[in-house]
Amino acid sequence: MFASTIARRFLSANKKQTFFIIFGIALGVAVQIFVGSLIGGLQQTLLDRTIGNSPHIVISSTSDNPQISNWTGPVQSIRGISGVSTVATVQDGQAFVTNFTKDALVLLRGFDITEANKIYGFLDKIYEGRAPASVNETIVGKEMQKQHDLELGDTLELQINLANPFDTRNVTIVGFYDLGVAAVNKLWVITKKQTTTGVFGYGTNITSINIQVADPFEAKTIATSIKALIARPDLDVVAWQEQNAQLLSGFQAQSISTYMIQAFVLISVVLGISSTLAITVVQKSRQLGILKAMGTNDKQASNIFILEGAIFGIGGTSLGILLGIFMFWGFAANVKDSATGGPLIYFVLDWNLILISAVVAIIACVIAAASPALRASKLSVIEVIRNG
Structure with a gap:
């Protein structure tokens, strides 16, 4: 309770910085969801147009x-x-x-x-x-x-x-x-x-x-x-995958590309949060020193920054999910197939992808706060007083 109160006060003390951090996380999550949904929608569209109105398995005579x-x-x-x-x-x-x-x-x-x-x-x-x-x-x-x-x-x-x-x-x-x-x-x-x-x-x-x-x-x-x-033995059973190997290879390449993009976005978000919170520890060293002098222990001091990371993660992820879905909806609704006039890509949301992206982003934000939290726990009151 104490750590959460202090964490909220630290965040509200610099609202502009808090906003930009949360918005940066939201953009990262939104890009993950948009790219993942875009590739998923593209695969679903290609699959439907390739085998949607055709048999998936054909049995014929050998x-x-x-x-x-x-x-x-x-x-x-x-x-x-x-x-x-x-x-x-x-x-x-x-x-x-x-x-x-x-x-x-x-x-x-x-x-x-x-x-x-x-x-x-x-x-x-x-x-x-x-x-x-x-x-x-x-x-x-x-x-x-x-x-x-x-x-x-x-x-x-x-x-x-x-x-x-x-x-x-x-x-x-x-x-x-x-x-x-x-x-x-x-x-x-x-x-x-x-x-x-x-x-x-x-x-x-x-x-x-x-x-x-x-x-x-x-x-x-x-x-x-x-x-x-x-x-x-007189019948041959053939699935569509055997006749569309190139399409499957394309799907696999798209999926790998998606994972790579999501990984790099996640790494950039983690580095951004970690560096920002590290700066915050320095900026708030005097306040932390006063709190420690008043009886705040090392665990409580570190929990302040862990909670800040969690707040950043939850806030940024929530906003990012909404932004990502809106971006994908806007793309699917406005980009048309020139041949048919219909949507170029189906608007299909993969809720498993969204859930995984959200959980990973929140965990990543908490992990990103670990280093600043450790630094805060090791902060010495004597050192703060000595440095003014």
């Missing part, structure tokens, strides 16, 4: 025959795995559209539309028309529509067997989608599985199992669990 039989049991088992959020079965096959000005290769993809929508978000990406509801109804992408001047109700004549040009199937366009990837919009013709079953003769077989998980970074671990669970 043989030349793409068809997967006896898939019902494995799918039910996969749905029971912790962390798996969506499982969708797919029937894929290549076909040539022969009634375009020039024959075009397309990928006819048969889904359970409701099931697959949880992964791909088809229903939200249809900008004209509707989703396929019946056999032989399809939706095609924006690039395909523009390139071939397609309209709702147009028919696509699909040739499956190149050896027999008269073996064709007709499907009707009932909608147009935009998945945000030009190559996909140009290639995919999306329909119900009943259509692909009839076109390719798959029967009850499928060609792949698409899986989405709650935490994308756990996909590789879950893929390993799936492989062990289904124990099918």
Whole structure:
């Protein structure tokens, strides 16, 4: 109680210095939170745009025959795995559209539309028309529509067997989608599985199992669990990390850069507080000498500066958190993606990062006060009197 009272009086005696110290700490904490949140938001944005509307794990055949039989049991088992959020079965096959000005290769993809929508978000990406509801109804992408001047109700004549040009199937366009990837919009013709079953003769077989998980970074671990669970050597289980190694390397480099920046900011804050409090010990040596002459012991004298460090840490950290969040919000709200007009980076706060930054900053401030506190405890009353 005594030490805290004296600490507050010392701080209030020089309000300008106290303000600048707290503001300096706040800036340091704000930079830590801003940079950490910025990198985290950037990673979340890149991850969402790369795999947000695509499967995190794909199971396909290891043989030349793409068809997967006896898939019902494995799918039910996969749905029971912790962390798996969506499982969708797919029937894929290549076909040539022969009634375009020039024959075009397309990928006819048969889904359970409701099931697959949880992964791909088809229903939200249809900008004209509707989703396929019946056999032989399809939706095609924006690039395909523009390139071939397609309209709702147009028919696509699909040739499956190149050896027999008269073996064709007709499907009707009932909608147009935009998945945000030009190559996909140009290639995919999306329909119900009943259509692909009839076109390719798959029967009850499928060609792949698409899986989405709650935490994308756990996909590789879950893929390993799936492989062990289904124990099918004829099936290949691939997580998105295996196909996006460069993206993961970029994330790791960004994270390391963030930690380096935060470390240097923290070091500068610690040095600033330590040097300021050391000067304060010299400035307040007369007052400390008087207090010691009146009975203040060494521990109480050192506690005065430890408490000052704690007050600086708590005050600066609290202000820094608010300032850091405000800076990140301002950046996310005002910096737009020139291509889409939407936010360039998602405003996603990592509360674990904020909590860790706050705790580390407060502890660092207390540690920074240790040296001045030790000096204060060793201050001799006789030396103070001798030096006037």
